[in-house]
Amino acid sequence: MARRVLVTGGAGYIGSHTVLQLLLDGFDVVVVDNLDNSSEVAIHRIVKLAGRFGKNLVFHKIDIRDKEALEKVFAMTNFDAVIHFAGLKAVGESVEKPLLYYENNIIGTITLLEVMAAHGCKKLVFSSSATVYGWPKDLPCTEESPLCAMNPYGGTKLMIEEICRDLHRSDGDWKIMLLRYFNPVGAHPSGHIGEDPRGIPNNLMPLVQQVAVGRRPLLTVFGTDYSTKDGTGVRDYIHVVDLADGHIAALHKFFEDPKIGCEVYNLGTGKGTSVLEMVAAFEKASGKVLILNMRRLT
Numbered sequence: 664m665a666r667r668v669l670v671t672g673g674a675g676y677i678g679s680h681t682v683l684q685l686l687l688d689g690f691d692v693v694v695v696d697n698l699d700n701s702s703e704v705a706i707h708r709i710v711k712l713a714g715r716f717g718k719n720l721v722f723h724k725i726d727i728r729d730k731e732a733l734e735k736v737f738a739m740t741n742f743d744a745v746i747h748f749a750g751l752k753a754v755g756e757s758v759e760k761p762l763l764y765y766e767n768n769i770i771g772t773i774t775l776l777e778v779m780a781a782h783g784c785k786k787l788v789f790s791s792s793a794t795v796y797g798w799p800k801d802l803p804c805t806e807e808s809p810l811c812a813m814n815p816y817g818g819t820k821l822m823i824e825e826i827c828r829d830l831h832r833s834d835g836d837w838k839i840m841l842l843r844y845f846n847p848v849g850a851h852p853s854g855h856i857g858e859d860p861r862g863i864p865n866n867l868m869p870l871v872q873q874v875a876v877g878r879r880p881l882l883t884v885f886g887t888d889y890s891t892k893d894g895t896g897v898r899d900y901i902h903v904v905d906l907a908d909g910h911i912a913a914l915h916k917f918f919e920d921p922k923i924g925c926e927v928y929n930l931g932t933g934k935g936t937s938v939l940e941m942v943a944a945f946e947k948a949s950g951k952v953l954i955l956n957m958r959r960l961t
Contacts, residue, residue: 665719667691667740668914669784671727671775672748674701676858677790677847679709681746681907683856686713686720688911693740695733696749697726700861708855727771730778737782744786744917745779746910747772750819753865754794757816768819769826776830787827788840788913793899793929795821795843802935803899806843806927824927831925838923840913845899845931847906848941858903867898867938871945874953881954884938888959895938899931906930 668685672678673694679701685692686709694706703722710717725732727749750768751757757764772789779785794817796804812818824841831837848868850857864870873879887894909930917923936944946952 665689665691666743666914666918667693669693669695669736669740669742669745670748671695671745672701672750672790673746674698674703674705674722675748676701676860677844677903677906678746678748679705679856680851680903681748681910682720683709683712683851684904684907684911685746685914686716689716690914691719693721693723693736693742695723695725695727695736698724699726699751705856712851712853712855727775728767730774733774733778734781737778737784742779742782742784744788744914745775745784746788746790746914747775748790749775750790752792752816754814754816755865757819758814761815764815764819768816769822772823772826776826780834785834785837786839786917787837788842788910789823789827791824791841791843792817792820793843793845793931795824803931803933804929806929828925835924837925838917839925840916840923841925841927842909842913843927843929844906845901845929847903848900849902849904851904867941868900868945871942871953875945875949875951881956882942883956883958884942885958886938886960887957891937893937893939897935897937899934900936900941901931 668690670682673682674696682692706722710720723736751764795810795812796808797811797813799808812821827839831839858869860869870882874882886896889896891897942953
């Protein structure tokens, strides 16, 4: 029989691509998502893209803080593992509304873990972030780099990681993968699912895309005097489908390696790309020229 996986936040950007890859890899998938920053349209598109595997996807509109609703999902299905994406993720908003982030991300995760434990499901892949490294002195970051969250969003990720480590120490039956992402970009090759955040995007690529399709008149580049090859900021970008495949690999490791405890893996390329390099690559691929507004930080 196919293994069954619960995916929280599975209608979101990274979640939707991971759900599709799970289905194509033969998993049965149940998605719970409150659709706070996503759309059920993504679920319908996943079903179509998955072809004959689409029938193996079930969706519930649920907030993971709703323990009673989550209990009902677990009562209906025996899950082999959970992939946990659900949570708020805007750094700037987290600075303005820290209590919202602590309440949503941390309490939501604790509720999920309590329900998992009650139903004997003790395999978790957690969507963490490279923000737990703060402003690292040495690059590239490794899993052994010092941890130091610089904002409430990163603080919630770091705190959840600590909760997971404590949980494993208290009960060795828990098998947990903490996946620290760098900067996901791109979309499924079909173009039918991708990144389309509500409001003002918090990342470079959706801003670039919105300028390209005319939603925004120009792209403002903040910082032209960094100590980089072209003066603009450099980040490690990883394609979202590669990121999704990383979750599949984590699941297979659960089932193939009985020695798994609470493990940490960075998911990135180890190679930096500047803002201007990213813009140039987008222009070459799309055939569109973007209007840039360059601003110095000093």
